[in-house]
Amino acid sequence: MSEENQTQNGQAPSFGLQRTYVKDLSLEMPNAPEIFLEQEGPTVEVSIQVGGQRLAESVFESSVTATVTTRIGDKVLYLIELTQAGIFEAANIPAEQLDPLLGIVCPTMLYPYLRANVADAITRTSLPPLHLSEMNFQALYEQRLAQQQSGAPEQGEDSGLILPPGARN
Template sequence: MAEQDQAAQGNNNPDPSFNLQRTYVKDLSLEMPNAPQIFLEQEGPSVEVTINVGGQQLAESVYESTVTVTVTTKIQDKTLYLIEATQAGIFEAANIPAEQLDPLLGIVCPTMLYPYLRATVADAITRTTLPALHLAEVNFQALYEQRLAQMAEQQSGIELPPGATRQ
């Protein structure tokens, strides 16, 4: 009995917990500034995709994570469509060690949200009657590591020429 009491007293740190509470479309914008004339073009479009990850703390152990994608599709110099969508999620992350919290919010949360974002973008484009665009998979760990490297370079105050790496 005394061993159980000691074990209970020694376990003051509750177990870590992580849960997705809710996911939602935070922002969605679709523009087709050159319609209907652009539909007469015979050339195939070029596509440019940018992805950004963000987030904020809402309460003690509650965080919002966001993934924003901007897709610009052009035929020559004319925009066929421009879509920007932000998928957000509310996550509960309690008793997570500080050194693990940033990677959790910067890698795991966006990875969980991205399939929802892909579906939202594909659905919005399909509703224009244009062929669907299916966004490629994204390695959020690589994006996270890239962001950390950029922050380290900015803090060092030394600018490197394009293509150069730190040793």
């Protein structure tokens, strides 16, 4: 093995997805069944947050949370919040590469599962599924870093993208 592929302790870096799971799922339809009579098309708001934590020396949990609020006029058609999580092994990764790995690569691997689970949950309401658009987690990561460096206050733990009311996905 080349020297650049080994860390200081001589071990080769390793990375792998161990497990994916739905950590949290909430679906509300507060105005059903009356809202089904509305003729107007819905507007959609989507918020994405990325999180994670160290579970052991080389084991990490990464999570992606989507909050989708769909309205017709001022009434909520449905509100869904889903957290897709995964357990990753990341051993012998240089410290400067670990944060981007956990902030970009892990969420990118989890996002297709999240998209499928959101669409499935909405389909079970008898409504057409909502297919979330692709997400650039590298841009999201860089945006969060820029906010941290500029000293801009972050909105709680939200490191995600918020689409304005009326934006379609």
